[in-house]
Amino acid sequence: xxxxxxxxxxxxxxxxxxxxxxxxxxxxxxxxxxxxxxxxxxxxxxxxxxxxxxxxxxxxxxxxxxxxxxxxxxxxxxxxxxxxxxxxxxxxxxxxxxxxxxxxxxxxxxxx
Amino acid sequence: xxxxxxxxxxxxxxxxxxxxxxxxxxxxxxxxxxxxxxxxxxxxxxxxxxxxxxxxxxxxxxxxxxxxxxxxxxxxxxxxxxxxxxxxxxxxxxxxxxxxxxxxxxxxxxxxxxx
Numbered sequence: 001x002x003x004x005x006x007x008x009x010x011x012x013x014x015x016x017x018x019x020x021x022x023x024x025x026x027x028x029x030x031x032x033x034x035x036x037x038x039x040x041x042x043x044x045x046x047x048x049x050x051x052x053x054x055x056x057x058x059x060x061x062x063x064x065x066x067x068x069x070x071x072x073x074x075x076x077x078x079x080x081x082x083x084x085x086x087x088x089x090x091x092x093x094x095x096x097x098x099x100x101x102x103x104x105x106x107x108x109x110x111x112x
Numbered sequence: 113x114x115x116x117x118x119x120x121x122x123x124x125x126x127x128x129x130x131x132x133x134x135x136x137x138x139x140x141x142x143x144x145x146x147x148x149x150x151x152x153x154x155x156x157x158x159x160x161x162x163x164x165x166x167x168x169x170x171x172x173x174x175x176x177x178x179x180x181x182x183x184x185x186x187x188x189x190x191x192x193x194x195x196x197x198x199x200x201x202x203x204x205x206x207x208x209x210x211x212x213x214x215x216x217x218x219x220x221x222x223x224x225x226x227x
Contacts, residue, residue, distance in 0.1 A: 006154075032213040043116070043203055043218035044155070051213040089154060093212045099168065100145070100205075100216060104154040 002027040002094045006103030009087075013080055013110050021075040021088055021106045023064075029095030033057075033066050033073040036089045038105070044089060047075075080110045116141075117186075118204050118219035125194050126227045133189040133222045137206030144187045145216060146179060149201040161187060167210075191224075199226045 007022035025031065032051045036044040048057030050066035050073065057064050064075045073090060090103040117136040125131050137144050142163055147155040157171040161181040172179065176194075181187040191198055201223045205216035 034215055036218075041220070043118075043220040044205075045218070046215045049213070049215055093214075095212060099157050099160070099171075100155075101157070102147075102154040104152075 002031065002092060002099075002101050004090050004092055004101050004103040006090050007106055009105075010107040010109060013108070015082055015110055015112050016079045017110075019075070019077040019080045019084075019108070021090075021108070023073045023075065023090035023103060025071050025073065025090075025092050025101075027071075027092055027094060030068075031092040031095050033064070034091045034093070034100075035062070035064055035073070035075050036091060036102075038087045038089065040086075047088070080108070082110045082112055084108060085110045116204055116206050116217050116219035118202075118222050120222060121220065122223045122225070124225045124227060127195060128193050131191040131194050131198070131224055133191075133202050133204075133224070134186045135189070135204030135206075135219060136186040137204075138208075138217055141206035141208050141217070143207045143210055144181050145205045145207075146187075146189050147203045147205065149203060149221070151200075155203060158189070194224075194226050196226050199224055 003026045034049045035047040037047045048059040050057040053068035055066045062077045087105045089105045144161045146158040159179045160168040176192045178190045201221045203221045205218045207214045
């Protein structure tokens with residue numbers, strides 16, 4: 001079945017460092033891919049999405065490119081801020097059916 | 113515009129009691145999804161509903177759990193005879209359509225604690 005595998009955390013970075021959080025997926029067909037962010041005590045917020053191969057999703061300085069050849073959707077940011085500290089979830093929406101599949105989340109802490 | 117509203121935010125129950133979790137989707141959204149998040153884990157799909165219909169309940173435990181989304185009012189996730197293992201955060205999400213490229217919009221969750 002469809003699934004998402006995410007880089008394990010926690011990740012600790014200094015402010016202005018480069019961020020990469022790896023995400024790979026297994027799916028039949030052509031899923032849509034998403035990154036969500038969860039701040040403490042809150043629900044998940046959509047960060048960015050890509051719906052077809054080679055699409056690049058971007059928002060708030062974060063980017064991820066839908067790579068069908070490597071079945072990946074890695075999240076990157078060139079310069080992280082303290083306010084980026086949160087848990088990041090990679091997710092896919094299957095090509096047929098209704099389910100979203102989430103990775104286990106990667107906790108990011110950015111220190112000043 | 114109000115987002116997905118879940119209540120209560122925190123719910124404490126003793127073993128054997130019933131827990132009712134409510135979810136009002138975003139305005140204009142008729143598709144509701146429930147997820148469970150255990151500590152240090154990702155979200156696990158439980159059930160997908162449209163108004164008055166359960167579309168996919170493949171993630172729901174076979175016993176004690178039920179969900180509904182009536183014509184009027186919020187969606188309800190009901191857990192009967194709760195046990196310690198039911199302690200988790202329960203999230204509701206909604207979307208305007210069932211198209212696969214539509215993101216789901218999440219509420220802030222209900223954190224259920226079983227004493």
